[in-house]
Structures are given as structure tokens and as C-alpha cells.
Amino acid sequence: MRYLPLTADDRRAMLAAIGVETVEDLFRDLPASARIQDPAAAFDLPDHQGEWEIEQALSALAGQNLSAATAPSFLGAGAYRHHTPASLDYLIQRGEFLTAYTPYQPEVSQGTLQALFEFQTQVAMITGMEVANASMYDGATACAEAAAMACRVTKRKKVLVSGSVHPHFAETTSTFLRYTDCEVEVLSPDVFGLEDLLGRLDDDLACVIVQTPGFFGSLKDYTTLAEAAHEYGALLVVATTEPLSLGLVTSPGEMGADIVVAEGQSLATPPGFGGPGVGLFATRSKYVRQMPGRLCGETVDVDGRRGWVLTLSTREQHIRREKATSNICTNSGLIALAFTIHMTLLGEAGFTGLAELNHARACAAADALGKVKGVRVLSQTFFNEFALSLPKPAEQVVEALAARGILGGVPASRFFPTYPELAEVLLVTVTEMNSDEQVAALVAALTEILA
Amino acid sequence: MSTSVTTLTGNRGLQVEEKLIFEQDQPGRTAVDLPAVEPYLDRLGGLRRRGAIGLPGLSEPQVVRHYTRLSQKNYGIDTGFYPLGSCTMKHNPRLNEKMARLPGLADIHPFQPESTVQGALKLMHQLAHWLKTLTGMPAVALSPAAGAHGELCGVMAIRAALEARGETRTKVLCPESAHGTNPATAALVGFEVESIPATADGRVDMAALKARLGPDVAAFMVTNPNTCGLFERDIIEISQAVHDAGAYVYMDGANYNAIVGRVRVADLGVDAMHINLHKTFSTPHGGGGPGSGPTVLSAALAPYAPVPYVVEQADGSFHLVEQVLEATASGQQPFGRMKGYHGQFGVFVRALSYMMAMGRDGLFQASGDAVLNANYLLARLSAALSPSFDGPVMHEALFDDRFLKDTGVTTLDFAKAMIDEGFHPMTMYFPLVVHGALLMEPTETESRESLDAFIEAVLGLAERAKAGDAEAFQQAPRLTPRRRLDETAAARRPVLRWTPSVE
Amino acid sequence: MTTLYYTEDHEWIAVDGDVATVGITAYAAGQLGDVVFVEVPDDGKSVSKGKEAAVVESVKAASDVYAPVSGTVIEGNQALVDNPALVNEAPEGDGWFFRMTLSDIGELSGLMDKTAYEALIAAAG
Incomplete structure (x- = not known):
């Protein structure tokens, strides 16, 4: 097993130095009634695997998720996607x-x-x-x-x-x-x-x-x-x-x-x-x-x-x-x-400049989204995330956007299911990662869904 | 004795002196190129920041060199043997890092529609399955962010269960050898803490425990294997006695690495135990986190598990229960929420990658090798050092400073001398129950050659100490980027940030 | 006339009429090591015998200083707050923690004199 350096010979020599017969002897303080001798009999779990088998299994799980690496994402609500150098x-x-x-x-x-x-x-x-x-x-x-x-x-x-x-x-x-x-x-x-x-x-x-x-x-x-x-x-x-x-x-x-x-x-x-x-x-x-x-x-x-x-x-x-x-x-x-x-990579110029860029993009996107029929921008002031009022429950709209391959925002109802007045509120975030084309795609998809 | 080699620059070969980033500032430099922003109407409501922040500007090559040089002033597991007792410093496989960076696992958002993150929820479900199977426990709360946070989860579940029973119990008992987090956690949940003494063989004094148990006791918190590296042989009887008194057993799983696959903690009568994924399941410690402390719960405590948690639905899809209200509707009684979002997902990926790599056979072998390595250290060092308790030990070997008596060398001096020999020191002065503790945990990561090299160094140093060369120890370390630092001055006049010097 | 008493928690109390000065003993200061922080009670704070009245910290240890007797604090030693090293330099002099008035002079009878205290630390080894 690749993470374990001891060989059978090592173990024998070390047991001899300790003065016991087997590794199991070292576990003698564990209550006999509960001690496991044979993991295969005790656990319904797989045995060890090589690297590529794990890569395949976890890549398959990863493949079941819609990642912002491929889908335009306007998600925020406390977690934000920026470029990492x-x-x-x-x-x-x-x-x-x-x-x-x-x-x-x-x-x-x-x-x-x-x-x-x-x-x-x-x-x-x-x-x-x-x-x-x-x-x-x-x-x-x-x-x-x-x-x-x-x-x-x-x-x-x-x-x-x-x-x-x-x-x-x-x-x-x-x-x-x-x-x-x-x-x-x-x-x-x-x-x-x-x-x-x-x-x-x-x-x-x-x-x-x-x-x-x-x-x-x-x-x-x-x-x-x-x-x-x-x-x-x-x-x-x-x-x-x-x-x-x-x-x-x-x-x-x-x-x-x-x-x-x-x-x-x-x-x-x-x-x-x-x-x-x-x-x-x-x-x-x-x-x-x-x-x-x-x-x-x-x-x-x-x-x-x-x-x-x-x-x-x-x-x-x-x-x-x-x-x-x-x-x-x-x-x-x-x-x-x-x-x-x-922060060090950004420095003063990068940190303030990136913030400005986020805000500028968000302002432009808010303007564009506010022109979609039935959509209203609720946030008078904001940084890179704002709340929209939609003519339909936001959760349904988000599902419909996801079906079109767009992660379009976070419905407020996900956090506040007991506030019916928030059912049609959608949080939308726009960062430096959202190109003009992505914003246009969101506007188009939203227009279509709300028509 | 010369303290250190002096050079014109203060640099010493590969050890290069490195200024603070603030001292390398040249206004106008940046390591990030941004597009220009066209004029626009801002929505800041008049709250635009005025004045500069003061962040330094560096170019990319300078930044890369800065952190590369800083890294070279650190000792990691990748560097060498790191026998830090109770910390389980084992190899951190890079496969885990590769898996955690798959875009489908790293670049997904906690508030995407559930239909778009079925793979992530399934991964959490699988991790939970491994942890429940290995421990035999019916439930696990995945969200705690580290070991102490897991303790908080377990003790809060205990408090919630007691309240549901309509009982007010005010005391939590801990052995005197407990980690500091145990009493700190119990106090956070409103309990008063009382210590239970140990027997001469380093284990919980059953008679004292039984005598103290009563209707005011909420829980017994016990680390097992304990902080002396010993398994609490009477754990089943302890659990029975605690349960008979109407209290719960919290087992601190900081030392779970010793017993993975060797025993199911459910069979020991445990009600709650946190598992440090960053110890037992190989996720990197990162110079102080992030960790992850999933907490397994018995049937008695499972209803009180915090949100969020994953459930598998009838159609085979996975659902994340995020709201206390939704959980309550399904019959659960969560005590609340412990952190933002869904837990340390990136750490879950790494831990699952490790578990799959090891499998049930590998995990069984790993705990065996970890215990074998610790007993090998104990056996080979016992004659020259002073072991505090008889073996067999579990994953770590505890020595005290009797072997240094009258040498003028302290445990601290001895540890610092280890550094010059190329090893990270063992844990010093913990546990508190022995004088001048030296706690060594080799983990299964070390080869026999690596252990032998360490043993030879320790034996040599012990001999040097006994030969009366205290001065050499007191001067150590001499070969590190910095020698002993003045912690008294640091605490008397705290300087916790850089400030621009006044011209 | 000043009378000196000691507690089992290694505090000393110098009583002069109904006013007393409290500090920690040289032995306690030695056990703590270099003191880096001291917190003294505010004027007017009432303290009870055996309860926490001040805090003393070294790099590796923190300890409460208990009121040897009950009463009211009339002065905390600000010099100590500014220069905690005084605890090590003159524990039973300039390194005093606070002055107080006594509410029950009878509480003094339970404390030790210098001889008894020295016997106690000798026994502690």
C-alpha cells in the first residue's frame, strides 16, 4: 500500500524489538468483546484502490455537478467567485x-x-x-x-x-x-x-x-x-x-x-x-x-x-x-x-481596481436586468450583488435558468421559506468573471422565461 | 560556542532573509492586470472610500519569491519526521489535492439549485457512510469545522437531549489529562467542569468516576486513546456507569487514528465523538487549518444533530436539509446551525479520497502500523529516557523529564536540540499530568529507517545531556532561520501588525 | 503598625488598621515566570474572601489572584499594569496588586503568618 512504508520484514523485526508476537498483541487493552480481527468481515466497505480508480470515481461525482467553470454563474449570497491567480x-x-x-x-x-x-x-x-x-x-x-x-x-x-x-x-x-x-x-x-x-x-x-x-x-x-x-x-x-x-x-x-x-x-x-x-x-x-x-x-x-x-x-x-x-x-x-x-498579488492598485471593476459590471448588469419586463431592481445601493423582484417565484425561475445552463442567482426563499413576500426575490451577483456575453445570455434567458 | 555564522547580507546560503511585503512596496506595482473601467454611474450611495488603504504593491515575480522564501523557513511533513504528539502528522497525499481541485467539486456554489449539485451531495452522503460504518454509529453531523467545533456539536447535542428529557444537569466531568478544548467547550455550553483523577497506570480512576456520577452530571468527556497514549481499558464499564447515572459519554476522537478499523466506537457505549479529518484521514493541516470535525452521534443524540445534513430520497436523489424548520417537520429536533454553508466540503473530498485509497484493509493496516511505530519508539527509547507509563501504548509514547534530572537540560532545551538535528520536536509539556512531558507520535507514515534515525538522534542527545553538556542544549537551536524567540517581550508589548514608520 | 499575612493561594496581605495591601508572594512570582500581563480591580469594586480579584499572566500560564479577605478595593496598582515585570522584580514591594478596606477583620484569623507560609512552601518542595 503506497502510503505505508513498513514491509512484513520491518514489522517482524520491530515486533521482536518490542518483545511481542503480533501487532494484535499491542491492541490488547481494547475490550476483547469489541476488538476487530478481520476488517473484511466487520465492514461493508471497499478495499484499497489505486490512484486512477479514485480519480475515475470522484471525477464521475464531479461530473454530476454543474460547475461555474462551464456555466455562467451569478451566484453570491455569501460565497463569491473571483479569479484566483x-x-x-x-x-x-x-x-x-x-x-x-x-x-x-x-x-x-x-x-x-x-x-x-x-x-x-x-x-x-x-x-x-x-x-x-x-x-x-x-x-x-x-x-x-x-x-x-x-x-x-x-x-x-x-x-x-x-x-x-x-x-x-x-x-x-x-x-x-x-x-x-x-x-x-x-x-x-x-x-x-x-x-x-x-x-x-x-x-x-x-x-x-x-x-x-x-x-x-x-x-x-x-x-x-x-x-x-x-x-x-x-x-x-x-x-x-x-x-x-x-x-x-x-x-x-x-x-x-x-x-x-x-x-x-x-x-x-x-x-x-x-x-x-x-x-x-x-x-x-x-x-x-x-x-x-x-x-x-x-x-x-x-x-x-x-x-x-x-x-x-x-x-x-x-x-x-x-x-x-x-x-x-x-x-x-x-x-x-x-x-x-x-491581497499581496493585488496590492493597493489591484484591490481597489478589482473592486471598481466588480461594481461597474454589476451596475451595468443591474441596468440591463431592470429592463426585462416584470423585473425590478430592489437595491438602491449595492456593490456587486443586488436583489431583483420577479413576477414569478424566484425558485422556479432559477430552476428554469439552470435547465438552460445558467446559474442565474440565489432565491431569497432558500433562506426565508416562511416569508411569502420574499418568494419572488432573487439575489444576483456580477463579478469580473461575468463577461458582457454572460450578462446578455442571462438577460435573454430571463426575458424568455418570464414572457 | 559560536552562535551562528555571520555573512554580509544576513543571508545564509539557501536561507534568505525576507522583508515584510510592506517594506517591499513600490507604488504602481501590481501582480494583476485589470481591464480599464469605462466611466459609469456608481450605486455606492455616497459611501465611496476616501484615501488610500496602504496595501503594498509588488510584481508577480516578487510575490512568488516572497512566499517561496517564507516557505523555506517552515518545517512540514514533506520535510521530515514530525512526531508532534496528539497531532497525528501523517503524510498528506497529493491525490487528495488533485481531487479537491476538480472544477466539478471546487468550482461549485453552496446555493446552486440542488438538481445541479447531486454529485456533491452524494459525495457528502458517501463520506457519512464511511464514517458511520467505521464507527458503527447511526448518525453523523458533517458541518463542524474542526475538532473543538465537533466537541461543541456533541456537547450541544447532549444539552439538547437533556432539555428534551426535561432535566437540568450542570456538570461535565473530564479526566485531568484532557485537552484544554474539552473544558473550554463544556463551559461554552453552560456546564461546570470537574476533573476526575487518574490511576497510577495513567487511566481514568473508575472508583473516583463512579463516586462522582450523580443526577447533576450531564456528561463524561473522555479522550480515548487518552492523551498519555493509553487506551482506556474500562471504557465499556465507564460508559455503562455513565449511562446508569443518566449521563452521556463524549469521546474525544483526536486520537482516533490509533483505533480506526480496530474497534467500532458504538460497541464502546459512546454517545458522541468528533473525528478530525485533518488528523486521522490525512487532510493537510495547512499551518493551522482548515480542519473538519464530523461528529458521530448515538441514537439517543441523533435527533438533535445540527443542520445542514444530506438525506437520500426515495427516488435515489439527494436532498440537503438546511432549515431547522424543515428538519423539525420531519421529526428531528436540531439544536441549530454551527457554521455558514454546508461544512468543510473541500476537506470532505480529500478525506474521502484518502479513505478510498486505503480501503477497509488499508485503514486496518494503518492503525496497526501507527501503533507498532509508537511501541517501537517506546521500546527503543525506554532505557535512556523515562517513560511515564508501561506499554503497550497506542499511537503515541509519553516520556517525562526524570531522565534529565540534574542535567540542567529542560524538556524545552531537549526539543530545541532536536530541531538542529533535523527533526520537528515532539509535543512538549502536554499532557499536564506528568512533569516536563515529551509526547511522541510517529504515525504510520514513518519507515523503520526514519524511526531508527530519530531514535539514534534522541539517544545521542540523551547521552550528551547526561554527560553534562547543558550549554549546548541551552544554545539550541543554532541552525534555524531564527533562534529562540523572546516570547516574554512579544506578550508584554504586543506588536500584532506592521505600521508605517513615522518620518 | 503593619501586620503581614499569607494565604494558601500564595497571596500576601499587609494590614494596617482597616486598610490592607494585597500582592502575590515571591514564591508564586517565581513559579509563574516572567509576568507579561496584570489586570487589577477597579476602585470601589467589592471583593469577597477567596474569590477572584485580579489576574496575573506569564507567557505560558494564567492565574487568578484571590481576595484574601472581603472588602472594597480602594486602589489598583496602575504601575503594575504599565510594567508587569514589577511582579518579578519586587513581588512583595512595588509589585503589589491592590489596596482594599476590610469589611470583616475577623477573616484575618484564618490566614497564615510568615513562618507558617514558609513551612508551606518548604513542604511543596
Whole structure:
């Protein structure tokens, strides 16, 4: 078997060195009644296979999916498809990055650590915050951790989640705090960005969580909300599922956010059926000791040369145990690396330019789609994703588009089946990957389906 | 003793000093070419960003060189032996990477119509089938993102089950050797944590456990094989006692690699166990993730599994249950949702690719070789080092620092000396139940030659320590891109990002 | 006149009338190693005997500092927050954690004197 180096001779010699007869003797602590001697008799599973057999089997499964590699895709709703430069995927597959553990031994992990330090800096810069951690599992869990952190910082127990927040972020946050003494209130979906949050603030609130661009696409200025929240002693948590928007839109930090969380997938990896992504988590310096997750910090070695280590570990589970700020251990290191490499490839000009390109294409597409009979663009403001109102249930329209080989958008009903008023709302995303021809094809297909 | 070779540049041959990207910035440089944007009317509602962000500009060759040089400052499994105890650093097959990059698996979106992702849902269903078959458990929640997240899944399911029974139980018991994630997880779910002591042979003290069990205990969380590398021989009796007290058994599956194919955890009376796909099933650790922590559940806990999950329908198609409401309508009582989207799908692909490559026969052989390798280390190192417990051990061998007594060499010094010899150190100072722990996990990946080379190095170092050459250890490592780093300074005055220097 | 008492959790308390100063012992500071962070209680915070009142951290360990007796904090040592190394340099001097008023002077009777404490750490080896 190709992954196992030991030969029968090796095993015999090693057993002799140990002083036992068989490998089975080494398993003698397993209860005899439950111990398996013959895997073929115990498991209805196949035996080992060669590479091409696996390639064939998994390629067959892959072939049953309609991939954006061949079908025009206008899908978003929290997962976005951008171009990933060829050098990015090459670099993250270097074995020294790919096959290393969490950098507990800094002398042999300076590569991962320096990349994390650069990642933390880039995340802090684009969010307009002072510090960022070395990543969380994903945006939704980062949002949940932000709510928990706000409760620790304010010593309060009420969390208010805006209807602009991705429903998966909201549900993950509710679940995460379900068995703590914190309460989470989630407001109804806010298609137009019109909900009144200012009127809901009070002295018991630990934080209010909003999203920009909102789940339905809207952009909002949260400066006033931040000021009002601070007057009540509450924190403002701003989430985003499309960090590319930060290249064009005023950052949450400039608006007064206390914690910014994001799903970083869009700039790191293809949508990959939703995972793994990477959670971005940034805050103000004064809250750094209340932060969850790993942090990389600068220091010097015994020869006085600059280097990096994981630091402020006493917040974490392996030291604080039941008093830790979070139970997180493994996070999303490699996807964080992909994120930082892409940000480095883009640089200031590329990041802001790509954001501009996305917005320009989305504006043009919104105009074209708005001219289709019966279709209305609901989002007054947006970045690269907007909500359409259709004259038919969006789910049916999406199926009909898929039958024509177009992945035409995400129906809001997929997330909000109990809101009949959202049945005809479709979320459409347009990125640099959508050519004019693709947009024209979507317009034509939609015109035909709605006729 | 000289500390390091000095050169004019600070570079040392293949080890090239590398500045931060921010220090390589030349405005106007970019590694991405974009088409020009024609004038248009924006929809930003006046929220256009003002002022520069400050991101550095580099060209593509500079970026490639930057990360290549950084990579060369890292040690990975691809580099050499990585005996990091409790981390299961095994070979990461590149076939897995190739499969995960098939456009039909990588370039698909979580919210495509179900009819267009039947292959992806089937893949998740197949992975679930493997995990359920190997463990004998009736259900598995695939969505947890890593081991600690899987623990959270299992403990939340326990809390939900207790609530459904109308019971308020406030305590979770853990052995004192538990991973830090166990108490941290239990606290997140609102439980108070109490430690159960170990016996002299490194296992759960049954008498102490039985004495502590009662109507206030919700669960017993036990790592098995435990963090000392030992199998809890009394696990069936433990489960029985825990169940008799009306509580649940959470088995931390961090060390599942030792027993895959050798025992079904269902036969041990376990109610929930997470499986680290990034340990046992060979998916890369990536310098700290992403992981994946599917959590198998017993019949008692299965109804409370979180959304989403895949079901096979009567017509043979697959359906993803995403909404709690839909699950409830079908008789389930999910405790909620643990993360965005559908779980770590890319990790699922890699794990399934590995399982298919190994098959049931290969997985059985792999756990056998992992245990054989660990016992071989124990046998060959026992005379010179101080093993904490008698064997046979399972997948890892635990030593403490008695063999370093009066040498002036600490466990930390010893580990750093291993680095200069070309090995990644073992886990140090964990578990906490022995003094100055050195925990070595070879996995099935290592050949006998590789183990022998490691053993010779460790024996040589032990001899050097005993010969009184403490100075050499305290100076180690000397051959790495950086030598020992000042962690105290880093924590006293945290510098967590680059900032432009003030002119 | 100042009287010095010790706890089993390695805190010292110097009592002068109804005001007391609290810190951790040289032995405790030595066990922790280089202290990198200290959190002291705010003025006016009421603390109860045996309950968490402050936090002290080294690179590899975090520990709560318990109130040896009940009372009200009148001052946290800000110098310690700015320079945690004081805990190692002068644990039983400038490295004090907080000053407090005592609500029940009787609680002092359960604490150790210097001789008893030294015997305790000698026994701990």
C-alpha cells in the first residue's frame, strides 16, 4: 500500500524489538468483546484502490455537478467567485506551508508566522481596524465569536442582529450563544435597508450586529448607529461576506465599528460548495485581550534579529481551559495564507481596481436586468450583488435558468421559506468573471422565461 | 560556542532573509492586470472610500519569491519526521489535492439549485457512510469545522437531549489529562467542569468516576486513546456507569487514528465523538487549518444533530436539509446551525479520497502500523529516557523529564536540540499530568529507517545531556532561520501588525 | 503598625488598621515566570474572601489572584499594569496588586503568618 512504508520484514523485526508476537498483541487493552480481527468481515466497505480508480470515481461525482467553470454563474449570497491567480494555488501547495502544523515551534515556523503577521496587517488595513487575529473557521463563526466577545467586554447579555445580516451568520450566532446566559434577537430580513436600529438600542445591549453590503445588497452608513450604540455602552459589530467591497466602500472602522468580522472566501478560494472558507476578525487594540483565536506578534530572537511568535496565548483554551475566550484551536491557516497571497498579488492598485471593476459590471448588469419586463431592481445601493423582484417565484425561475445552463442567482426563499413576500426575490451577483456575453445570455434567458 | 555564522547580507546560503511585503512596496506595482473601467454611474450611495488603504504593491515575480522564501523557513511533513504528539502528522497525499481541485467539486456554489449539485451531495452522503460504518454509529453531523467545533456539536447535542428529557444537569466531568478544548467547550455550553483523577497506570480512576456520577452530571468527556497514549481499558464499564447515572459519554476522537478499523466506537457505549479529518484521514493541516470535525452521534443524540445534513430520497436523489424548520417537520429536533454553508466540503473530498485509497484493509493496516511505530519508539527509547507509563501504548509514547534530572537540560532545551538535528520536536509539556512531558507520535507514515534515525538522534542527545553538556542544549537551536524567540517581550508589548514608520 | 499575612493561594496581605495591601508572594512570582500581563480591580469594586480579584499572566500560564479577605478595593496598582515585570522584580514591594478596606477583620484569623507560609512552601518542595 503506497502510503505505508513498513514491509512484513520491518514489522517482524520491530515486533521482536518490542518483545511481542503480533501487532494484535499491542491492541490488547481494547475490550476483547469489541476488538476487530478481520476488517473484511466487520465492514461493508471497499478495499484499497489505486490512484486512477479514485480519480475515475470522484471525477464521475464531479461530473454530476454543474460547475461555474462551464456555466455562467451569478451566484453570491455569501460565497463569491473571483479569479484566483495561478501563482496563488501554486504557492499554497508548497509542502512547507501545506503540510505544517500550527506554528507552535517558532524557530521552524517563521514562514507561516510572517505570512500571518502580514495577513493580520492586511485585514486590519482593509477593515479600518487596529488589530486582527490569525483567522477563525469562517465568517459565520467569527460573527458568533464577536457576539460572545461583545458580551465579555460589556458584561451584558443582549445581542441584537440586524435583518441585513446573512441568515447563516445570524443562525450560527444564535446557536453558539444558545446555552450561555446571553440572548440573541434576530430581526426580520431587511430587503431595502430601512429597518430602524436606533430605536432598538438600550442600556442592556452588549452589541448590535449589522452587515455591509447587506444580505440583500444594500450599502449603509453606520456612523450614526456606531455613535448611538456607544452612547448606550454597546458595541457595533459589522459583518461582511464580500471583503472585496472594502476596496471601494468606506470601511467599517471608519464608520466606528468596534469589531469587524468577515467571510474571506471570496478573495482566497473558489466557492468550493461553501467550505472551507476563512473567518476574518478585527477589532480595536483596547479589546485585544478579549479576542478569540490565535495572534501572531513581532519579537526578536536571542541574536536580536526580528522574528515572529504566537502570542497572548493565555486567552486560549490550552492554557485557560474553561475560562478561555473561545474553544477554537485549529482555525483556517491555509485559507488565510491564500487570502494574504491574493491581497499581496493585488496590492493597493489591484484591490481597489478589482473592486471598481466588480461594481461597474454589476451596475451595468443591474441596468440591463431592470429592463426585462416584470423585473425590478430592489437595491438602491449595492456593490456587486443586488436583489431583483420577479413576477414569478424566484425558485422556479432559477430552476428554469439552470435547465438552460445558467446559474442565474440565489432565491431569497432558500433562506426565508416562511416569508411569502420574499418568494419572488432573487439575489444576483456580477463579478469580473461575468463577461458582457454572460450578462446578455442571462438577460435573454430571463426575458424568455418570464414572457 | 559560536552562535551562528555571520555573512554580509544576513543571508545564509539557501536561507534568505525576507522583508515584510510592506517594506517591499513600490507604488504602481501590481501582480494583476485589470481591464480599464469605462466611466459609469456608481450605486455606492455616497459611501465611496476616501484615501488610500496602504496595501503594498509588488510584481508577480516578487510575490512568488516572497512566499517561496517564507516557505523555506517552515518545517512540514514533506520535510521530515514530525512526531508532534496528539497531532497525528501523517503524510498528506497529493491525490487528495488533485481531487479537491476538480472544477466539478471546487468550482461549485453552496446555493446552486440542488438538481445541479447531486454529485456533491452524494459525495457528502458517501463520506457519512464511511464514517458511520467505521464507527458503527447511526448518525453523523458533517458541518463542524474542526475538532473543538465537533466537541461543541456533541456537547450541544447532549444539552439538547437533556432539555428534551426535561432535566437540568450542570456538570461535565473530564479526566485531568484532557485537552484544554474539552473544558473550554463544556463551559461554552453552560456546564461546570470537574476533573476526575487518574490511576497510577495513567487511566481514568473508575472508583473516583463512579463516586462522582450523580443526577447533576450531564456528561463524561473522555479522550480515548487518552492523551498519555493509553487506551482506556474500562471504557465499556465507564460508559455503562455513565449511562446508569443518566449521563452521556463524549469521546474525544483526536486520537482516533490509533483505533480506526480496530474497534467500532458504538460497541464502546459512546454517545458522541468528533473525528478530525485533518488528523486521522490525512487532510493537510495547512499551518493551522482548515480542519473538519464530523461528529458521530448515538441514537439517543441523533435527533438533535445540527443542520445542514444530506438525506437520500426515495427516488435515489439527494436532498440537503438546511432549515431547522424543515428538519423539525420531519421529526428531528436540531439544536441549530454551527457554521455558514454546508461544512468543510473541500476537506470532505480529500478525506474521502484518502479513505478510498486505503480501503477497509488499508485503514486496518494503518492503525496497526501507527501503533507498532509508537511501541517501537517506546521500546527503543525506554532505557535512556523515562517513560511515564508501561506499554503497550497506542499511537503515541509519553516520556517525562526524570531522565534529565540534574542535567540542567529542560524538556524545552531537549526539543530545541532536536530541531538542529533535523527533526520537528515532539509535543512538549502536554499532557499536564506528568512533569516536563515529551509526547511522541510517529504515525504510520514513518519507515523503520526514519524511526531508527530519530531514535539514534534522541539517544545521542540523551547521552550528551547526561554527560553534562547543558550549554549546548541551552544554545539550541543554532541552525534555524531564527533562534529562540523572546516570547516574554512579544506578550508584554504586543506588536500584532506592521505600521508605517513615522518620518 | 503593619501586620503581614499569607494565604494558601500564595497571596500576601499587609494590614494596617482597616486598610490592607494585597500582592502575590515571591514564591508564586517565581513559579509563574516572567509576568507579561496584570489586570487589577477597579476602585470601589467589592471583593469577597477567596474569590477572584485580579489576574496575573506569564507567557505560558494564567492565574487568578484571590481576595484574601472581603472588602472594597480602594486602589489598583496602575504601575503594575504599565510594567508587569514589577511582579518579578519586587513581588512583595512595588509589585503589589491592590489596596482594599476590610469589611470583616475577623477573616484575618484564618490566614497564615510568615513562618507558617514558609513551612508551606518548604513542604511543596
